Amino acid sequence: MNLRQSILTQQWGRCLPFRRRGGTAIRAASTTPRRIDLLAVDKKWKEKWRNDPSSELVNNHGKEKAYVLSMFPYPSGALHLGHVRVYTISDVLARFKHMKGYDVLHPMGWDAFGLPAENAAIERGIDPAKWTMQNIANMKEQLRAIGARFDWDRELMTCSPEFYKHTQRIFLMLYKEGLAYQAKARVNYDPIDKTVLANEQVDANGCSWRSGAKVEKLELKQWFFRITAFKEALLKDLESLEASWPERVLSMQRHWLGKSSGAHIKFLVSAPDDNYDIQVFTTRPDTLHGVQYLGLSTTHPLVAKMARSDPKLKSFLDSATSLPQDTKAGYLLPGVVAVNPLSSVEANPSLQASIPVYVAPYVLGEYGEGAVMGVPGHDSRDFAFWNENSKSKQVTFVVKQILSQEAEPGDLPEAQRVPFLGHGILADTCGSYSGMSSEEGGKKIIEDLKSKGDFANVAESWRLRDWLVSRQRYWGTPIPIIHCDSCGPVPVPQDHLPVELPVIEGDSLRGSQGNPLEYAEEWLHVPCPSCGKAARRDTDTMDTFVDSSWYFLRFLDPANKTAPFSPSHVHPVDIYIGGIEHAILHLLYAREVLEWDESKIVGMERWFNRLWRVVLDSRVSLQDLSTVSDDEATILLAAHDTITSVSRCLDGMPYGLNTVISDLTKFTNSLASSSLPTTPSPSSQAILYIALSSLLRLLAPITPALASECWEHLHSPIRNSSTISSPPRTVPSIFSSPWPDPLLSSRDVQSLRARVGKTVAVQINGKLRFSTTIPSLPSGDSVSTKTSDDEQSWILFHLLETSEGKLWLKERHDWEKRKRVIVARGGKVVNVVF
Secondary structure (H helix, E strand, O other): OEOOHHHHHHHHHHHOOOOOOOOOOEEOOOOOOOOOOHHHHHHHHHHHHHHOHHHOOOOOOOOOEEEEEEOOOOOOOOOOHHHHHHHHHHHHHHHHHHHOOOEEEOEEEEOOOOHHHHHHHHHHOOOHHHHHHHHHHHHHHHHHHOOOOOEEEEEEEOOOHHHHHHHHHHHHHHHHOOOEEEEEEEEEEEOOOOEEEOHHHEOOOOEEOOOOOEOEEEEEEEEEEOHHHHHHHHHHHHHHHOOOOOHHHHHHHHHHHOOEEEEEEEEEEEOOOOEEEEEEEEOOHHHHHHOOEEEEOOOOHHHHHHHOOOHHHHHHHHHHOOOOOOOOOOEEEEEEEEEOHHHHOOOOHHHOOOEEEEEOOOOOOOOOOOEEEEOOOOOHHHHHHHHHHOOOOOOOOOEEEEOOOOOOEOOOOOOOOOOOOOOEEEOHHHHHHOOOEHHHHHHHHHHHHHHOOOOEEEEEEOOOOOEEOEEOOOOOOEOOEEEEOOOEEEEOOHHHOOOOOOOOOHHHHHOOOOOHHHHOHHHHEEEOOOOOOEEEEOOOEEOHHHHHOOHHHHOOOOOOOOOOOOHHHOOOOOEEEOOHHHOOOOOHHHOOOOOOOHHHHHHHHHHHHHHHHHHHHOEEOOOOOOEOOHHHHHHHHHHHHHHHHHHHHHOOOOOOHHHHHHHHHHHHHHHHOOOOOOOOOHHHHHHHHHHHHHHHHHHOOOOHHHHHHHHHHHOOOOOOOOOOOOOOOOOOOHHHOOOOOOOOOHHHHHHHHHHHEEEEEEEEOOEEEEEEEEEOOOOOOOOOOOOOHHHHHHHHHHHHHOHHHHHHHHHOOOHHHOOEEEEEHHHOEEEEEO
C-alpha cells in the first residue's frame, strides 16, 4: 500500500539524536554480549550523570512549568519499599514531563521533626539533631542509589532553623488574625510519649498512632488553629477537584469535614436537684416518636455536676477514659428523666412516658451538643447500646420501609430484630404524622415543635474541629510566644526569629518527667518583649503536621530569608504522589499492605534482555518510504498504539503505571517476534528504527540507565568492544530527544488497520461507544455469522488490547464487573452489559 512519505520522513527526523545524510546504516557490534549486565549499566550511567548532571537532562528553563512532588520522608534511617515505590513513581512522571518539554520542578526534603527522632535520641543518649542528620545522609545516598533524579539544590529539612523560623512566622500571622489561639480542652493524651495527640492521630481502637498506648482524656490548655472558620470553603472547593482527584480521597475528606444537616431539638429533663433543658442534634427528626432514651457524653455539664455527689458515677467516668471509642457501656443517671417534646404537640399516650437518661461514652462531647436522642429502632449504635443497658430490651419502630415505588409500605420490623436505618413512611403510631414520608414528616415535626415554644430549629453540625497543634515534647518547632504575668501571651518579635531549640543533654533528655524544655532554665526564662519584666517562653512545640502543611511552598523559594515564600514564585503542585493515609493527616486504618514478590524481578530481567537483543540486531537505513507491507503496517500500528496508550497513562487520564509496563512489554515482544524478511527492505529498516527509537524514549523515564545504554548502542557505529563503556563519539542523551508523538493520523490508522485486521463496533449497555480494528483471525480461519467460543475469545482478547478498549472497558468501566458480552454479526458488533 502507499503511505504518505512525509509521515515517515518526519518521524525519522524526530527520532534521530543527530542529523545523518543519505542512507547511512547504524548497527551495534556483533561482538557485544547478547545478555546485558544491568549492574554495570546502572553503575556506568550513575557515574556519568553524577559527574556531569547536564548530560542527563537538557535545560528547559523558560518553558511551561510542571511541579511534580512526592511526599517527603521522615528520616528514619533507611528507605523501605514503600519509599522506593513512591519515589520511583514520582521520578518516572518527572522525567516524562521533562521529555514532554516542561520545565520540571522535582524537589526533595525531609520531614525531620517528631517523636520518633526524640525517642531514638532518648534511647541512645544523643542529640536528636545528630541522629536525624546521620539518617538524612544515609537516606540521601539511598535515593541516589535507586537512580531517582531530584532537584537537590532545593533540598530542605524541617528541623533546620532556616526552615522553622518561617513556620514560626506563619504561626504569628495566624495568631495576629485570631486564627491561632490557646484554650482549655479535653484532649487525647499519650501516657507513654507524654504528649497530646490530635484526633486524627488516635486509631479506631483508641490507641496512639505512634506508641500504641491506650489514649487518656485530660483537660489541658493547648494551642489550636481555627480551621473551622474555613469549613464551608474547604467542602465547596472539593467540587473543583472532582475531575482530577481520586474519588476515594475526596470521599475521605468529605467524611473528615463531616457536614450533617438536621435539627436541634430541646428536651425537658427533670433531675433530683433541678430541671434542665438539654439540646440534641439529629439528622433524623422523623424518628422522634421512637426516642427511648437520652445519651449524654462523659463531658456533658449535667454529668460533671452530678459526678460531684455520685461516687459511682465518678468511678464510671474514671474508667471510661480507657474504654474503646465504640463502647456500649452506659450509666443510668438515677432520678433523671426526660420528656419527649412532641408531648406538647399532640395528646399521644406513648409520648407521655418518661425517658431514661444515660451517660454514654460512645457519644462524642465535641460533636453536636454532647447529647443524642437514642432511637434503637432506627440507629445501629443506639440499638446496640439499648440492648446492652436496657432491662426490657423492647425496641420501638416508627418508620416503615418502602419496598418499591409500586409496592405498599412494608410491615414494621419485629421487635429485637435489627434497626431499620433507611427513610420510609411514618408508622400508624406517629399520630397525625402517620403516612407521611420521612422527609415530609421530619420537616412538619420541626415546624410544629418550633411553633410550640421553640423546641426545635433547623441546624447543621460538622465533624471537623479546630486543629490542636501543640505538643509537650522537645523535638519540634518552638511556639514563638512568651508568657508574661503582666502582659499575658506576647508574640516573639519578628527580628528575634527563629526561636531556636536549646541543646539538651543528660537526664533532661530522658523525657521521663515530660517535656524537656520545661527544665531548660537558660532558654526558658526571658524578659517580656512588651514590658521587659521576667517572663517565660511557651514550652510547647508544634505538631509536625504544621511543617508538612506548607513545605511544598518553600520548595518554590528555598533561599528566601525574609519570608516563607514570595508570591511571585508560587506555582500549584501539578502531580502529588504519596500514601492515601495522608489524605486527612494520618489515617492509619487507610494503609494497605502491598505484596512484594521478588521472583517477579526475573520476568523484568527477561524483558530487558529481549529489548537488548532487539537493539543489537537492528539495522537502519532511510531510503524509499513509498510502500509498506502488512508486517510493516503491524509494527507501525503497534508503535502508534503504544505511544498513545503510554502517553495517556502517564498524563493522568487516569494514571495507569501497571498498564504502561504491560504495554511496553507487549511492544517489545512484537518487535522481537516481528515477521520482517531476513534482508529487510529500506522501509522496513526505517520503520523498525522508528518503532525501536520510540520504545526506548517511552522507556526512558522508567529505566533511565537501561534506556540510555540501548540508545547509545542504537546510535553508535560498529565497534568491536564487548564491554559496557562509552562509545567512540558522544551520542546526545536520550532525554534530549522529544517524547514520541503518535506516529499516524486517524486516516492512516484506519487505512492500515483495514489491511491488518477487522473493524469492530462496540456498544456498552446498548449505546455505540467506539469502533476499532483488531487483528484478523489466523490465516485459514474465518468468522461466520455465528461466532464460535474460540472466535469470541480471540475478538475479546484483542479488543481489550486496543487503546479504545482499555479506555472504555477497563478505565471508564470495570471489565471484571461485566454482566454479559454479546458478539454478533460474525464479530463485527460487540455489546457489553455492565
